[in-house]
Amino acid sequence: MHIQSQVPIRIGLEEKTMKRLQRILAVVLSLSLIHVSMIQTAHATLVSTEQVARLADGEQAGSGHARLTTALSRADVRAAMERQGVDPALALERVAALTDDEAGRLAEQINSAPAGGIIGALLLVFFVLLVTDILGLTKVYPFTRPVR
């Protein structure tokens, strides 16, 4: 951050390479984590409840391919969370708290799914929302009271 940028294009490229490296590192780490967990459960190798649930839903769970897809989507979610400003250590915990199914869905939707946080109304639509508030169709402004 403190470096005076004389060649901004080069720095941009380096950032890109760094991001790519980070992503590759994330995938490698996730895969190695899976490997460790497979070794740990090797003496039992029970079919997990998550897998049973997915099979009950008629999905092709349990194959090596499914496990790889899950690993990739977990790495994706982690990288996306960090891009969205989540601390890397917290992002790791947050991804670990998701089921395989949730991680898969979040990987697709993290940039588009509804994010409850309110107060995002633009000035452009202020009047429209004011009218709809008064009609009782929306409830953006705390001071409005619907007509009926």
Place this chain on the structure above:
Amino acid sequence: MQLAYLLAAGWRKTVSSIACLLALFLLAGCASPGHQALSSVEDLPPRTELAETPFFADDSHFCGPAALATVLTAAGFPTRPEALVGQVFLPGRQGSLQIEMLAGARRQGAVATVIPDALHALMREIAAGHPVVILQNLGLSWAPSWHYAVAVGYDLQADTLLLRSGPLKRQALSLRTFMHTWDRSGRWAFVVSPPDQLPATATQAETVKALVAFERNASAVSAAQAYRTGLERWPHNPTLAMGLGNALYASGDKEGAQALFRQVVERHQLAAAYNNLARLLLESGNTNEARLLAQQGLAVAGPLRETLMETLKAIDDAAQTPKQSIPAAAEHRGQ
């Protein structure tokens, strides 16, 4: 050029919404979703308020953590919004996502179950003493203002829903307005509960989903408790029985786990149950019965074919080595 185009597009949208508004003015007389949704709630008390529900005021972007802290504290998992921000808030989106709200609740030890998308379900939960987290779109579909609030009461006479919402401790929102804002979120709502309780209205499918997800974040003992709670209501659900078997095994109750897997084998002929039972029998040195079950499982394996082949191979490997080596090896690992 682009700016002009954007402005024009924005203007077009505004014009079309004004047109829509005029149309709505004309239609307003016949549309009243609040009353329609209320036709099936005769069995409910006319007004309920969970006045004891805590309130965490929020006037920034932390309605997700605030709503979550509200219901968790009410369900017996005391916490504060500040403690949850790092677990559910996404700075880049200035909000919290639905999936992470559920995961955040589980991380505090609660079961988080999505309830049916109907007003009477929402009211039944409140009447049963469960405050409900709801997602609203307070704005319009094309200018969304996503917001989490907690429904803590209703009054059928006054046609209002009572909410802990953002900076408002007791917002009495007309049912009609509420339904508009809730419709735009796909009527999403969830309840958190301790592992020995279930929401009043949850469907079997949503309960199974919630409990299987709970197992990921819970200790083996509370996961087992949660599955037992689910099985009390749906005793014949094979996924819940498998979950209880797995949780018992993880908590060290191998005999209990065997009994569960055996039950699922007999009732449902589930390949996963054959596999897990065969694995436990192998572990206890009963290779002959283990092989028999793995072979029966292979016949119904479907997508689990690979898994059952591995189990059969492990059984064959164990059968070739001297008998005493298996328990010895297990003890070794234990140390």
